[in-house]
Amino acid sequence: MELDMETMAASIGVSVPVLRFLLCFVATIPVSFLWRLVPGRLxxxxxxxxxxxxLSYLSFGFSSNLHFLVPMLLGYTAMVLYRPKCGIITFFLGFGYLIGCHVYYMSGDAWKEGGIDATGALMVLTLKVISCAINYNDGLLKEEDLREAQKKNQLVKLPSLLEYFGYCLCCGSHFAGPVYEMKDYLEWTEGKGIWATDKGRKPSPYGATVRALLQAAICMGLYLYLVPYHPLSRFTEPIYQEWGFWKKLSYQYMSGFTARWKYYFIWSISEAAVIISGLGFSGWTESSPPKPKWDRAKNVDILGVELAKSAVVIPTVWNIQVSTWLRHYVYDRLVTKGKKPGFLQLLATQTVSAVWHGLYPGYIIFFVQSALMIAGSRVIYRWEQATNMALLKNVFALMNFAYTLLVLNYSCVGFMVSLSLSLSEVLSMRETIASYGSVYYIGTILPITLILLSYIIPAKPARSKARKQQQTDKCQLAADFFGHSDIELAFCHVLLFKVCSYNATLQVFWGVASKSRKVEGMFSIPNKKSIGGAGEGSVNNPEEWEVRPGGMLVQKRDLNSNQSCVPIPTIKIRVKYGSTYHEIRISSQASFGELKKMLADHTGLHPLDQKLIYKNKERDSKAYLDVLRVKDGSKIVLVEDIASKEKRCLEMLKTTRIEKSSKSLSQISLEVDKFAQQVKVLETTISRGSKVQLVDVENLTGVLMTCLVKLDEMVVNGELKLQKTMLEKKVQKHIETLDAMKLQNTIPRRNGDKILVKQNDQHSIGKGQKVQIQEKQKSLTAQRPMMQQTRMQSDSVVFTTKWETFE
Known part of the structure; x- marks a missing residue:
């Protein structure tokens, strides 16, 4: 077997350890597929x-699992012993051990001899351990102090040791990523959240898996084709020093372009493994019918990297999951609340990324250089946004694109060669600086120059029109609701509604502020000990547990069960609304949403328009009273949610307008279908060689033109717009058929007889109505080019891409 491995390794030009790793890495795909067949959560x-x-043992040996065990146990111990600081403790302990492994393996000869070690997998594992500890620490913080990502990923209950190990080592996903959250892993394993199958929809991963495998095959094929022409080893050869400036610069681009396909191949394989397991599922699209999305495992956007219009977008398309981790757990947490992030936060984040990759000079120089690259691209982007001239905008956009290509491939010279040459060569400080110096440090001087110019030529962004457009939409909806065609009159209605709402809000808060001292005395300070959760002797039966809002795992409530003889107590709550108190009797295990429904009967406020404030904090409708320690005699303040009421009214107006348009469209469709039968009868008569009354043809044409006028006067969007367009084409087709009948009916017969058209005064349409229809036809014909031009202008949308990812 060893001889076969050596033969296979020699045939593809790699060492035996590298071949063993590649085989185990590809094996993560069938291993992940078999996970789907395993029954039961445990x-x-x-x-x-x-x-x-x-898989780690087969790839790196037994010592790799020992290395993995150290940060895993350190993180779990910190979560058990000291939860308030477990996040920062795990961060420094995890990175400290990772740095030690980097130093240890950097001093060996494994890489020089073509070997491979477990530091790459340990890097991914370290990020998982740190994120789990930080999210468990976030479970203690107040909800108003949390960002949206923290609210989504926080852990209220400590995961079991088995769940923790499964999360860290899941099916070999630690080999090359992607990094995912503990909460997502638990919901995926337990079939909850977006993975719940109770809605009858179950996404199929096979199409997305085949796509990822095809992408991996194409990437490997391109890499094997290009690498003989652009080897990274040429940077240390004398022939490279003999080239001119432009040839060196172009070779830097081509060598970086070639080396990147190797990373694309690795990430495509890991993406296929995570997708086929089902963990890569990230939700459904809003299209009709909805389609599954598989973005959770996506680690790179190939076209986004190679055609990046700005350096700011690079972290969002290259090593996507690690960039997301750095933003959530480093960059965002370095920004002081209420202040804007700056260059120091960006530099600190890039430094952490460099240390995470390894303590090699090439890595550190690259990530410091990338911070300058992003800062310089931001300057160009701000200049682009500050001008209103289309030509200058295009010039700045082209400049940013060229700048990104130049500086990116210049900066990555010290990074891309890390797996191709020995550590004593290009990764050394001297060789990395020499490669930059061969092109006169253009990729370093250019960003610094742009940063300095930003202080001399400050950019003032153009004023946004989003708020003005939003107000116009509200006025248009109000105009439709109140029956006015004048937008200015509708604006008065919107303004009057806002003034009344603001006055009511002042009255409510005036009453609350006047009793502020009494409220502070009424509300007791909550105990800092964790609440909820199961004891150590609980039975691990998944059917006996449920997940509360916020992720807390508690024993499932069964109201129909007779196992417990203790009845659920009913408590009395005093709710203050304005200057009035309401006494509500409700179950102690009810939710705040149920309390809002009961208050709707007493106050007349819609449940969606209510804000319940308990202990100086607004409570979510899904939260339970007993979990938040609402007891008998507790006091809650009810405030009207003006923004929610306004939003609900606008949605109601929009829905009413859509329903009205849909009803009108249905009526016109029924009329067209009735007239279509008459057209068919006339067409059948003419096809048999008979003649028809000319007045019947003209009358039918007139009523169809009336339907066409009604359709053109309708303004609809979405599916209704498509139905309207199809109905217009149908009416036009019938009118064309009638015109053809009219022409055919006027052709003289072979015997020379003319068709006699009888003028009948008893028409279904009078002379005055006929003249009115003809006038509408002329008006429609004259206005149609103008309507088409207006419609084209209204349908055109200006797309702008905000590359300021970290702001």
């Missing part, structure tokens, strides 16, 4: 942990 966690440990 069995899935066991399979995830065992398969990951086995």
């Amino acid at each position: 069995a899935k966690h066991t399979y995830s942990a065992f398969s990951g440990a086995l």
Whole structure:
């Protein structure tokens, strides 16, 4: 077997350890597929942990699992012993051990001899351990102090040791990523959240898996084709020093372009493995019918990298999941609340990324250089946004694109060669600086120059029109509701509504402020100990547990069960609304949403328009009273949510307008279908060689033109617009058929007889109505080019892309 491995390795030009790693890495795809067949929650966690440990042992040896065990146990111990600071403790302990491994393996000869070690997998594992500890720490913070990402990923309950190991080693996903959250892993394993199948929709991963595998094959094929022509080793050869400036610069681009396809191949394989397991599912699209999205495992956007219009967008398309981790757990947490992030936060984030990759000079120089690259691209982008001239905008956009291509490939010279040459060569400080100096440090001087110019030529962004457009939309909806065609009159209605709402809000808050001292005395300070959760002796039966809002795992409530003889107590709550108090009797285990429904009967406020404030904090409708320690005699303040009421009214107006348009469209469709039968009868008569009354043809044409006028006067969007267009084409087709009948009916017969058209005064349409229809036809014909031009202008949308990712 060893001889076969050596033969296979020699045939593809790699060492035996690297070949063994590649085989185990590709094996993560069938291993992840078998996870779908494992029954039960505990069995899935066991399979995830065992398969990951086995693949690590086959790839790197037994010592790799020992290395993985150290940060995993350090993080879990910190979460158990000291939860308030477990996040920062795990961060420094995890990175400290990772740096030690980087130093240890950097001093060996494994890389020089073509070997491979477990530091790459340890890097991914470290990020998982740190994120789990920080999210468990976030479970103690107040909800108003959390960002949206923290609210989504926070852990209220400590995961079990088996769940923790399964998350860290899941099916070999730690080999090359992607990094995902503990909460997502638990919901995926337990079939909850977006993975719940109770809605009858179950996404199929096979199409997305085949796409990822085809992408991996194309990437490997391009890499094998290009690497002989642009090897990274040429940077240390004398022939490179003999080239001119432009040839060196172009070779830097081509060598970086070639080396990147190797990373695309690795990430495509890991994406296929995570997708086929089902963990890569990220929700459904809003299209009709909805389609599954598989973005959770996506680690790179190939076209986004190679055709990046700005350096700011690079972190969002290259190593996507790690960039997301750095933003949530480093960049955002370095920004002081209420202040704007600056260059220091960006530089600190890039430094952490450099240390995470390894303590090599090439890595550190690259990430410091990338911070300058992004800052320089921001300057060009601000200049682009500050001008209103289309020509200058295009010039700045082209400048930013060329700048990104130049500086990106210049900066990555010290990074891309890390797996191709020995550590003593290009990754050394001297060789990295020499490669930059060969092109006169253009990729360093240019960003610094742009940063300095930003202080001399400050950019003042053009005023946004989003708020003005939003106000115009509200006025248009109000105009439709109140029956006015004048937008200015509708604006008065909107303004009057806002003034009344603002006055009511002042009255409510005036009453609350006058009793502020009494309220502070009424509300007790909550205990800092964790609430909820199961004891150590609980039975691990998944059917006996449920997840509360916020992610807390508690024992499932069964109101129909007779196992407990203790009845659910009813409590009395005093709710203050304005200057009035309402006493509500409700179950102690009810939710705040149920309380809002009961208050709607007493106050007349819609449940969606209510804000319940308990202990100086607004409470979510999904939260439970007993979990938040609402007891008998507790006091809650009710405030009207003006923004929610306004939003609900606008949605109601929009829905009413859509329903009205849909009803009108249905009526016109029924009329057209009735007239279509008459057209068919006339067409059948003429096809048999008979003649028809000319007045019947003209009358039918007139009523169809009336339908066409009604359709052109309608303004609809979405599916209704498509139905309207199809109905217009249908009416026009019938009118064309009638015109053809009219022409055919006027052709003289072979015997020379003319068709006698009888003028009948008893027409279904009178002379005056006929003249009115003809006038509408002429008006429609004259206005149609203008209407088409207006419609084209209204349908055109100006797309802008905000590359300021970190702001």
